[in-house]
Amino acid sequence: MSALKILVIPGSLRSGSLNARLAAAAAHELALAGAEVTRISLGDFPLPIYDGDLQSKSGVPKNVVNLKRMIGAHHGVLIVTPEYNSSVPPLVKNTIDWVSRVQDAHETRGQVFRERAFGIAAASGNRLGGTRALSALRLILAACHALVVPNQLALSFADEAYDDTDRLKLAADSEALKALVRQLIEFSQRIM
Numbered sequence: 749m750s751a752l753k754i755l756v757i758p759g760s761l762r763s764g765s766l767n768a769r770l771a772a773a774a775a776h777e778l779a780l781a782g783a784e785v786t787r788i789s790l791g792d793f794p795l796p797i798y799d800g801d802l803q804s805k806s807g808v809p810k811n812v813v814n815l816k817r818m819i820g821a822h823h824g825v826l827i828v829t830p831e832y833n834s835s836v837p838p839l840v841k842n843t844i845d846w847v848s849r850v851q852d853a854h855e856t857r858g859q860v861f862r863e864r865a866f867g868i869a870a871a872s873g874n875r876l877g878g879t880r881a882l883s884a885l886r887l888i889l890a891a892c893h894a895l896v897v898p899n900q901l902a903l904s905f906a907d908e909a910y911d912d913t914d915r916l917k918l919a920a921d922s923e924a925l926k927a928l929v930r931q932l933i934e935f936s937q938r939i940m
């Protein structure tokens with residue numbers, strides 16, 4: 749059987765991003781659990797804000813097609829999102845909006861979401877750890893008919909949570925990440 753492939757997408761471009769660091773920790777755990785991991789930066793897929801007129805005039809940007817195919821080449825996806833004003837940041841929402849508008853010739857709309865498992869995580873400097881962003885993201889992905897695994901990780905006080913190598917310092921945080929990773933792998937294998 750071919751290796752289980754998981755794509756990890758941090759939802760922040762900021763240097764020193766707390767969510768990029770959590771994505772790094774998650775990628776490490778996924779690899780330890782036997783997955784073949786690809787960790788990308790959305791900075792490599794710059795996109796305009798979704799605009800139907802733009803799509804009608806110029807079509808879907810190449811970066812959307814590339815990103816959608818990148819997702820399609822994996823069995824599972826982990827999105828690690830910041831929380832902005834109790835929801836997901838525009839980078840994350842805009843990316844999902846664009847990807848939800850494309851399909852390859854043999855596909856139906858949204859197939860790329862329907863046919864793979866999604867895990868979600870957030871990191872924030874405050875006590876709630878981005879739980880409201882996770883609720884919003886779960887809803888958005890459900891609207892795209894994605895299978896979102898039940899476990900999730902909202903990492904509180906994330907500015908204190910990592911060591912120098914971006915591993916989680918607290919056992920409770922590390923266990924929560926492992927539980928999410930295990931479940932994402934399990935659900936991804938089911939639809940492999």
Ligand SMILES: Cc1cc2nc3c(=O)[nH]c(=O)nc-3n(C[C@H](O)[C@H](O)[C@H](O)COP(=O)(O)O)c2cc1C
Pocket residue numbers: 759760761762764765766767768830831832833834835871872873874876877878
């Ligand atoms: C516009 C804006 C809104 C924010 N709103 C929230 C919020 O609702 N909840 C929260 O926990 N943090 C909020 N924050 C703080 C972010 O969680 C914090 O900046 C975090 O470090 C961003 O993620 P990053 O480090 O991965 O870039 C907000 C930050 C910005 C810039």
